[in-house]
Amino acid sequence: MIVLDSAQILDSVKRSLETHVLPALSDDFARVQILSALKALAEVSNRLEIGDPAERSNGIIEAGVRDLANSIRSESPDFATKLDAALEVRPEGNAPRDRSRQLGEALWELCSGCQAPPADQLLALLQAEALRTMGEDNVWMCPEAIESLT
Amino acid sequence: MAEVTGNLALPLEKALKNNAPQLGIDRVLSIERLTSGLSSQSYCVETETADGPTRLVMRVEPEHGVIPPYDIAREYRLLGEIHEAGLPTPGVVHLEEDPSIVGGRFMLMTFVEGVIYRNMDARLKADPALLSRMQEQFIEMLARIHETPQHVLSNYTTGEEAARAEVAVCRNRLMKTELLPSPIIRHALDFLDEHAPPAQCLALLHGDYRLPNLMWKEDTISGVLDWELARVGDPLSDLAFTQTIGRGLCSIEGELAARYAERTGIEIDERRLLYYRLLEMVKGTIIGLAGAYDLAQGGDDLRLLSVARIAAAGQAIMGSLEAQLEALLEA
Numbered sequence: 001m002i003v004l005d006s007a008q009i010l011d012s013v014k015r016s017l018e019t020h021v022l023p024a025l026s027d028d029f030a031r032v033q034i035l036s037a038l039k040a041l042a043e044v045s046n047r048l049e050i051g052d053p054a055e056r057s058n059g060i061i062e063a064g065v066r067d068l069a070n071s072i073r074s075e076s077p078d079f080a081t082k083l084d085a086a087l088e089v090r091p092e093g094n095a096p097r098d099r100s101r102q103l104g105e106a107l108w109e110l111c112s113g114c115q116a117p118p119a120d121q122l123l124a125l126l127q128a129e130a131l132r133t134m135g136e137d138n139v140w141m142c143p144e145a146i147e148s149l150t
Numbered sequence: 151m152a153e154v155t156g157n158l159a160l161p162l163e164k165a166l167k168n169n170a171p172q173l174g175i176d177r178v179l180s181i182e183r184l185t186s187g188l189s190s191q192s193y194c195v196e197t198e199t200a201d202g203p204t205r206l207v208m209r210v211e212p213e214h215g216v217i218p219p220y221d222i223a224r225e226y227r228l229l230g231e232i233h234e235a236g237l238p239t240p241g242v243v244h245l246e247e248d249p250s251i252v253g254g255r256f257m258l259m260t261f262v263e264g265v266i267y268r269n270m271d272a273r274l275k276a277d278p279a280l281l282s283r284m285q286e287q288f289i290e291m292l293a294r295i296h297e298t299p300q301h302v303l304s305n306y307t308t309g310e311e312a313a314r315a316e317v318a319v320c321r322n323r324l325m326k327t328e329l330l331p332s333p334i335i336r337h338a339l340d341f342l343d344e345h346a347p348p349a350q351c352l353a354l355l356h357g358d359y360r361l362p363n364l365m366w367k368e369d370t371i372s373g374v375l376d377w378e379l380a381r382v383g384d385p386l387s388d389l390a391f392t393q394t395i396g397r398g399l400c401s402i403e404g405e406l407a408a409r410y411a412e413r414t415g416i417e418i419d420e421r422r423l424l425y426y427r428l429l430e431m432v433k434g435t436i437i438g439l440a441g442a443y444d445l446a447q448g449g450d451d452l453r454l455l456s457v458a459r460i461a462a463a464g465q466a467i468m469g470s471l472e473a474q475l476e477a478l479l480e481a
Contacts, residue, residue, distance in 0.1 A: 029183065036452035054330075097330065104331030112336070126333035127469065134462045145453035146460060147270065149362070 007048050014041050032148050039140040046139055054096035057133050061103060062087060064125045072118045079118040082110055158252055162195070162208075165251045170244040170258070174199045181208070194261065205261040207240060211254040214447050216440040216454070217323070217378060223247070225378055226257045228302040232354070232377075235298050238262075238291075239374050262373030264365030269398035281399060283369055286409075288400040291364070291371050293413045296353040296385045303382050309349025309422075312383040313429070317342045319381075320433050327440035334465040335439075338432045341472055345479065347422045349384035357381055359388050360396035385416055390426030395434035395464075421478045428471040435464035 001009070017034055025031045047053070069083040086109075091102035104126070111123040163178040177198040184192040184207070193208045211222035226245045233239045240259035249255050267274055267284070274281045306312040321339050324332070356363075357379030365373035389410065392402045402410055411418050438461020441454030 033452050036455055040452060040455055100330050104333070108331050108333055108336060111333075112340070123333060123337060127337070130332065130334050131466055134465060137459050137462060140455050141459045142453070142456045145456040147268075148453065149457070 007045055010041050010045050010048070014038055014045075017041075028148065032142070032144050035144050036140075036142045039142045043140040052096050053133060053136055054100050057129060058096060058099050058103060060132070061107070061126070061129055064129070065107065065122070068118065068121055068125060072121075076116065076118045079110070079116065083107075083122070086110060161251055163197075165246065165248065166197075166244070166258075169246060169248070173197075173243060173258075174201070175204075176200065179203070195258070206243065207259045207261050208252070208256050209259065210252055210256040211249075213254060214444060214449070216327075216437050216444055216457075220378070222255050222257055224302060225380075228300060228377055228380060229257075229259070231300050231302055232295075232298050235300070237294065237298055237374060238372055239377070262365045262375070264367040264372040266365060267361050269361055274399055280369065284366070285400050285406055287369075287371050288361075288364070289402060289406060289410045289413065291374060292356070292359055292388060292402070293410065295356050295359070295374070296388070296414060296416075298354050300354050303354070303380060305382050306352060309352065309384050310346040312349065312352055312381075313346035313425070314343060316381065316383060316387075316429060316433070317346070320429075320436055323440065324436045327436070327443035329439075329443055329446060332439070332465075334468055335432060335435060338428060338468045338472060341475075342425070342429055342432065345425060345475065347384075347425050349386075349422070350416055350419070351385065352382055353385045355381050355383050355385065355388050357388070357391070358396070359391060361398055361400055384422060384426065385414070386419065386422050387426040387429065389418075390423055391430045393423075394427050394430045421475070424471065424475045424478060428468065428475060431464050431468055431471060435461045435468070437461065438464070 004012075017038060022031065022034050025034065065083050065087055069080040069087075073080040086103065086106035089102065089106060091098040107122060107126060111119040111126070159178040159181055162181065163175065166173060166175045166178070175197045179196040179198060180194075182194045182196075184194055191210050191212065193210070195206045195208045197204050197206060209222065209225075211220045223245060226242050229239050229242045233241050240262050242257055242259050244258040246256050246258075274284070304315070306315060317339055324335060324339070356374065356377065358376050363374065363376045364371050365375065389402045389407060392398075392400060400406075407418050410416070438457045441449075441458040441461070445452075445454055
């Protein structure tokens, strides 16, 4: 079906589920699954439109780490060099999440168990980015799913 | 998550006739999924025996899920022991070790009659007297759980040891299910390891003590369910759970906490309580985030997406809890 782009296919699946499947379901568990699926489809549409959130997050962390390395280069040259090295290493895979994993682990190694001020700054940077991405995840939150569990 | 699919009534019937003849089951009439659980999946099993129809609950150990490692045999032994000790838990009637019958090891339990109230329940919102009676019972039942002896779960000699053991369980779970590095959770685990507090006493903990895990009959608790997170530790940990992940109409805080303290003689120590609130947040967040891992591994319950989202939000609270605890430690 080359004439339809991915977003159009997703939208038609979404409409079909909403129009034909949801009203026909009397089983609560099945209904919650469909409602959750609709949220997941919305997230996929979003990714098609604005890109993979992992790629964005990697870019933000890389820029933040580069800035941090430059700002501490005179007082903590060793730590700055370690930050540079962590940025240079590339993961084996090419997917954004391969980079997230490799970079996340390398940077965590640098700040874990280290009390030096630059390590605290690095930890704060990683934590801030974790909180930022968390905020973006609201799109696939399905209240009915949570209600069925609490 | 292990799923009972297709018509399994016949294989189950055959297995029960062979492996559990003491149950006297002639026919398995139906198997119906009970929808609420996120981890071990529960099913209502209608059967026919020489004495007439019976209804059992089948709890199936998942192949993978959000609270690894699973050990339904341990849950079976614990339930058997605490039921004998007088707690209103389902009676266990059979443990099936053969995972091929329904896609996982399973246990059969008696069906507990009653209703479950959820935190959004309009009946509780509309009837303050009913809510107050339920809160009283909620506290009384937790006190009874904390007094119940058991010999199934690992015991510890100090509060520090019990707390560190739970931190280690969390760390292990995170290691197994973390799809991307979680700096906030990893840091919180290190913090909890470093600041494990002593305990006034150690007790059996339910670990998931909240309204949806209780059955009620005529305003009385007829069943305490879902013991897969039970462990031994500081009783304040269960109170902290009701204030965080299990927060709702029966959160044990303020006057309710004072009543629990009066009933049990266990002091409500703010520092320990704060420590366990952080630990419960970390634990709940790890369990929630494991929902994403479960889906990546082939799980099919899409509610896990929302659970993972809610859990991720827990990370925002961890920093503030750590700061509060640090301030208390320095005071």
